[in-house]
Amino acid sequence: MTRSRRTDPARTSRTGAFVVMLCMVGVLTLSPLRSTAERLVIFIAGPFLSAQEASARGINTFFQTFHSTTALIEKNRELTARVAELEVRVLDRNILAEERDELRGLLGRTPGSEGVLAFVLASPGSSPYDTLILDVGSAEQVSEGDRVFMGENVVIGTVTQVYEHASRATLHSTPGTQVDALIPGVDIFITATGRGAGTFEIMVPRDVAVIAGDPILLAGTARILGVVYGIEQKESDPFKKVFFRTPFNPSTLRFVRLAPTTDHAFEEDSLTP
Amino acid sequence: MILRRIAIGVTLVSVALWAPWPVFLAGLVLAALLIEDYYEGVAIGLFFDLLYGNASASSVPLGAGLVLGALLAGPFLRAHLRWYS
Numbered sequence: 001m002t003r004s005r006r007t008d009p010a011r012t013s014r015t016g017a018f019v020v021m022l023c024m025v026g027v028l029t030l031s032p033l034r035s036t037a038e039r040l041v042i043f044i045a046g047p048f049l050s051a052q053e054a055s056a057r058g059i060n061t062f063f064q065t066f067h068s069t070t071a072l073i074e075k076n077r078e079l080t081a082r083v084a085e086l087e088v089r090v091l092d093r094n095i096l097a098e099e100r101d102e103l104r105g106l107l108g109r110t111p112g113s114e115g116v117l118a119f120v121l122a123s124p125g126s127s128p129y130d131t132l133i134l135d136v137g138s139a140e141q142v143s144e145g146d147r148v149f150m151g152e153n154v155v156i157g158t159v160t161q162v163y164e165h166a167s168r169a170t171l172h173s174t175p176g177t178q179v180d181a182l183i184p185g186v187d188i189f190i191t192a193t194g195r196g197a198g199t200f201e202i203m204v205p206r207d208v209a210v211i212a213g214d215p216i217l218l219a220g221t222a223r224i225l226g227v228v229y230g231i232e233q234k235e236s237d238p239f240k241k242v243f244f245r246t247p248f249n250p251s252t253l254r255f256v257r258l259a260p261t262t263d264h265a266f267e268e269d270s271l272t273p
Numbered sequence: 274m275i276l277r278r279i280a281i282g283v284t285l286v287s288v289a290l291w292a293p294w295p296v297f298l299a300g301l302v303l304a305a306l307l308i309e310d311y312y313e314g315v316a317i318g319l320f321f322d323l324l325y326g327n328a329s330a331s332s333v334p335l336g337a338g339l340v341l342g343a344l345l346a347g348p349f350l351r352a353h354l355r356w357y358s
Contacts (some may be wrong), residue, residue, distance in 0.1 A: 037323050052290045
């Protein structure tokens with residue numbers, strides 16, 4: 001006797017399991033229960049992410065021992081020259097920074113805080129969401145809305161979720177995200193659209209003078225959002241598309257600095273009170 | 274069979290931690306297509322979505338659709354394609 005398809009218990013239980021699973025996916029991804037589930041997942045995954053980062057570095061070091069000596073010597077020479085070049089630039093920058101702090105002091109503005117140094121547990125290379133998982137949270141005075149810096153002056157995102165000993169930051173370059181930006185020198189305020197992995201695009205009038213290598217600032221601040229690397233322009237189009245990206249690849253980040261937006265050092269340097 | 278499913282699950286989690294995310298997604302979709310009732314794959318995908326994603330609705334990934342589609346397609350392919358079963 002053949003079983004009717006409608007009363008097949010195996011089929012019924014499979015359909016039921018599928019529906020339950022679909023409801024679970026919907027509830028956990030779209031509802032307020034998500035934040036509770038996220039907290040639990042971060043708590044469980046935190047130690048594993050730290051171990052993963054350490055082991056990835058160990059594996060990398062192991063494989064580097066198999067590179068040829070000649071290639072390593074050449075690479076070393078290249079990097080030494082690059083470091084020397086950057087040291088000179090840093091000296092210039094340090095002089096300017098000291099002058100800036102002196103001027104701030106004269107205007108009665110307090111110097112900015114160092115912020116909180118955070119270790120990146122997971123970066124956009126591991127995740128499709130352009131988010132960073134950081135090893136600092138509310139216990140280290142991190143708050144939602146804190147700015148995330150790469151190095152001294154490059155702002156890359158904001159803290160969007162804070163847990164006790166971890167936090168999640170969303171990069172400004174998350175696909176579809178829009179952020180207000182400024183082209184210095186030209187002083188045009190524009191809206192930059194994230195394209196993922198630290199890259200952005202903006203539309204500017206065709207006669208705006210922008211070239212590869214120009215910095216783009218976060219609007220209302222003197223903080224760098226990125227550096228122009230490409231321009232796309234069609235003959236008949238009154239606008240041109242400018243592409244820029246963060247100076248460093250976000251997927252290779254190991255440390256970032258977090259600073260609250262109430263930090264006066266974050267605001268644009270200006271001689272007018 | 275259970276040991277094989279556990280091994281595949283551990284492999285997928287390792288891939289999620291050490292390899293780029295498209296590799297993990299491709300592995301998850303393949304596992305959902307080839308293994309019958311691979312609901313633990315959905316749980317693994319959900320775990321990583323909760324870990325890396327954010328609270329906006331747009332965090333419901335295309336990947337979920339691909340994995341669920343693979344779960345639905347698997348039994349159909351097994352029933353109708355001789356080379357698949």
